[in-house]
Amino acid sequence: MGGVEGYMYPNEINLYWSVLIVVYPYVTGLVAGAFILASLVRIFNVKEVAPTYRLALLTALAFLIVAPLPLLLHLGHPERCFEMYFTPHDTSAMAMFGYVYIWYLMAVLLFEIWLDFRHDIILTARSSKGLKRAFYVLLSLGSNNTSEHSLAVDERAGWIVTLIGIPSAFLLHGYVGFIFGSIKANPWWSSPLMPVVFIFSAMVSGIALVLLVYMFTTRARHREIDMPCVDTIARYLLYIFIIDFVMEMLDLVHRIYVADESFRSINFMVHTKLYFSQIVLQIYIGTLVPLILLGIVQVTRLSPSLRKAIYALSAALIEIAVVSMRWNVVIGGQLFSKSFLGYTTYKIGLITHEGLFMAVFLTLLPLAFLWVLVKILPPWPELKRGMNRVASVTMP
Amino acid sequence: MKNFRDSEHLLRFAFLFAMVLALFLIVRHFVVPKSFGEYGHYRGAAIGETAARPIHFAGQSACATCHTDIAATKQAGMHAGVHCEACHGPLAKHAADPASVQPPKLDTAVLCVRCHAASAAKPKNFPQVAAAEHSGGLVCETCHHPHSPAIQSEGAK
Known part of the structure; x- marks a missing residue:
């Protein structure tokens, strides 16, 4: 049979989870990562990163809107997704995640964005006419209070929301790892480290994405890139990436040391079918190269232009690494037989509804949403009315 | 305030x-x-x-009520555990009105290989054959009686 080596059970020959299930954890991870970067400013008071705070929030929202779409397209009956909300089963992790998603969207992200942009929304409404004014009045929910005290209330409420948001972001992406990690029938997935690895790789991918978006949009607007800002982001990116890499290697070393019945099969796969995506793309190009590059910046004095180039390159490579990691987990976990005697092949479609074009489209779609969001709520630091409150207010 | x-x-x-x-x-x-x-x-x-919902399957005991001889043959052979309607299809209408509703004649060349075509996924002790090589083009019932398929039991209808 074409594409099959050795012995596969009949139901293992075709992969059920396609490239869209690769896109799904990748996009969800970007949401969590972008939010964690925003929380650095609010909760951990890392003032240098303040220029990216609002952009990070809007990026998280744009990607969160798209996050369920790969799943819905994968389903045979996407209209049934509401059943999960209407009649959730308490033993279904997926059903519980539906509520986590809504909680994160409504109570965390939308609320925090609204609090942070409320002042700007009101001022835009006041200075606009006609439909535009009506739209911004609607966005402000009719609120028209811009007193110092009301803005201070926004800050305090925003701080609390972010504080709640951090565990929510961890929950949002930890769940994705949990889903894979709890599939005990599949040795490639079944690992309690899976949620942890997913969370850290999510943070890395989200921070790298906001770094890229910030550098690109700043350059596109002919503004100066705030070097202390990108230096700080790159430093945090390096730290978190080191933890992520260590976690993944810990998982790998643990598998090699334990060498259970699945090891021979998995080992073979990593050296053949997954060699390019895991060893070459994920580990060598996507992890070691950016780790070395970001490490060099920390121990040497390089010019700003060279640092910017290194950051952009490293962030792009990190995105490749995280996409590869998702691919290796989702697709890799379905390429070998539970009998450990055979391997199948994933033949990706191009223009099918679960094909490559759709995957690329869904990965880029959030950028279109981000463009719209940025037009409605400009996040640029120089446009923030009054003082740069986020950076200046230190909450208890 | x-x-x-x-x-x-x-x-x-x-x-x-x-x-x-x-x-x-x-x-x-x-x-x-x-x-x-x-x-x-x-x-x-x-x-x-x-x-x-309307019942489509009559059940083995309904078949045995009239087809006692076949039921006894089947019971003594390798297909004792296979219910009549697994091969003949749902026949509740035939059981209710045997004279006017007749079950269709089955083609053993198609029917038998549904279960007995060779597959590595099946247990080793399950009878399975590569049909084209095994029968040389003959239909299965030339040698095997479907209700008691072992060749040595041929004649024990």
């Missing part, structure tokens, strides 16, 4: 949140069937609806 006025906008968002929640609960009230959860995590009325 001033404190409330400066915090009042938070209530606006809370109100929006409450509106979304209320809308969800209203929609849920109308779309979730009334009998959902009556016995478990499913629609309770589904049991009655399923029970009310």
Whole structure:
């Protein structure tokens, strides 16, 4: 049979989870990562990163809107997704995640964005006419209070929301790892480290994405890139990436040391079918190269232009690494037989509804949403009315 | 009072949140069937609806009522565990009116390989053949009687 080596059970020959299930954890991870970067400013008071705070929030929202779409397209009956909300089963992790998603969207992200942009929304409404004014009045929910005290209330409420948001972001992406990690029938997935690895790789991918978006949009607007800002982001990116890499290697070393019945099969796969995506793309190009590059910046004095180039390159490579990691987990976990005697092949479609074009489209779609969001709520630091409150207010 | 006025906008968002929640609960009230959860995590009325559906299978005992000889042959052979309608299809109508509803004649060349075509996924002790090589083009019932397929039992109809 074409594409099959050795012995596969009949139901293992075709992969059920396609490239869209690769896109799904990748996009969800970007949401969590972008939010964690925003929380650095609010909760951990890392003032240098303040220029990216609002952009990070809007990026998280744009990607969160798209996050369920790969799943819905994968389903045979996407209209049934509401059943999960209407009649959730308490033993279904997926059903519980539906509520986590809504909680994160409504109570965390939308609320925090609204609090942070409320002042700007009101001022835009006041200075606009006609439909535009009506739209911004609607966005402000009719609120028209811009007193110092009301803005201070926004800050305090925003701080609390972010504080709640951090565990929510961890929950949002930890769940994705949990889903894979709890599939005990599949040795490639079944690992309690899976949620942890997913969370850290999510943070890395989200921070790298906001770094890229910030550098690109700043350059596109002919503004100066705030070097202390990108230096700080790159430093945090390096730290978190080191933890992520260590976690993944810990998982790998643990598998090699334990060498259970699945090891021979998995080992073979990593050296053949997954060699390019895991060893070459994920580990060598996507992890070691950016780790070395970001490490060099920390121990040497390089010019700003060279640092910017290194950051952009490293962030792009990190995105490749995280996409590869998702691919290796989702697709890799379905390429070998539970009998450990055979391997199948994933033949990706191009223009099918679960094909490559759709995957690329869904990965880029959030950028279109981000463009719209940025037009409605400009996040640029120089446009923030009054003082740069986020950076200046230190909450208890 | 001033404190409330400066915090009042938070209530606006809370109100929006409450509106979304209320809308969800209203929609849920109308779309979730009334009998959902009556016995478990499913629609309770589904049991009655399923029970009310027409019966298609007569059951082995209905077949044996008339076809006693075949039932006895089958019972003594390798196919004792295979119910009549597994091969002949659902025949409740035939059982209810044997004279006017006749079951279709089966083609053993097609039927037997559904179970007995060789596959590595089947247990080793399950009888399985590569049909083209095994029979040389002859239909299965030339050698095997379907109701008692072992060749040595040929004649024991």
